Amino acid sequence: MNIVIMGPPGVGKGTQSHWIVEDRKIVHISTGDILRGAIRRGTELGKKVQVVMNAGDLVGDDLMMELIRDRLSQDDVVDGWLLDGFPRTAFQAAEFAKLLKELDQGIDKILVIRAPADEIVRRLAGRITCRVCNEVMNLTGLGNVTPTYCPFCGNSKDEERAKAALYQRADDTEETIRHRLEVFRKKTLPAAWTLEEHFPLAEIDGLGTVDEVAHRIADVLE
Ligand SMILES: [Zn+2]
Structure with a gap:
């Protein structure tokens, strides 16, 4: 097939x-x-x-x-x-x-x-990634609150290190997502x-x- x-x-x-x-x-x-x-x-x-x-x-x-x-x-x-x-x-x-x-x-x-498009923006703009294990998670699934530690690898249970470990990718901002959706559509x-x-x-x-x-x-x- x-x-x-x-x-x-x-x-x-x-x-x-x-x-x-x-x-x-x-x-x-x-x-x-x-x-x-x-x-x-x-x-x-x-x-x-x-x-x-x-x-x-x-x-x-x-x-x-x-x-x-x-x-x-x-x-x-x-x-x-x-x-x-x-x-x-x-x-x-x-x-x-x-x-x-x-x-x-x-x-x-x-x-x-x-x-x-709005659903895709909601999914992607809410994505955060763990620098330690590279797992991607969605803030909407976590009640829109950035967790204090990575739920996957458990890294950084103290808050300061967690902020450093969990980050949003630069291409996951609403503006870049909408642009990529437009390229897909056209x-x-x-x-x-x-x-x-x-x-x-x-x-x-x-x-x-x-x-x-x-x-x-x-x-x-x-
Ligand atoms: Zn992790």
Whole structure:
């Protein structure tokens, strides 16, 4: 089974991807992994990626498409894959549809997980991270009070050290979150609609608990 998963930041895409690949025994492919993998293997493509990254540039569409082709041609993906983080634009989606045809592959389901912007802001703007164990927790789940120590590793039971251990990531402010949601709406959603011209798509309500969302996904993957 081949799946493309899409959704705005903070909608729980990573958590859902995790059980889907376990359950379906397919390979999780993220663009970050593809880039790192190509560099690590030292292939011609990997060398090109290294040059782009060393220059501090973003990997262009042509190179990205070559990398995806290379990844989807490897032996470990014959039983299926779940692609996460690609395509990000309508142009990439159209190119990707052509590539799949060439590779004689398809997409069994495009999953688009959605949630209202205000809900995502509430989730992400309330996120705090522990510097010691890197666990991420949500203030709304903790009654909107910053705990005096990390509930996961128990670190810093004295208040002064706890303040130093628990922090909010700079990209979890409301302004940056709203900007990322806008990029998703303007660029990535059109990619989903372009892919839908070729393959079946299911929109998933991302509201509710992880289990509730997982059940909705399981229903459409039947
Ligand atoms: Zn901790």
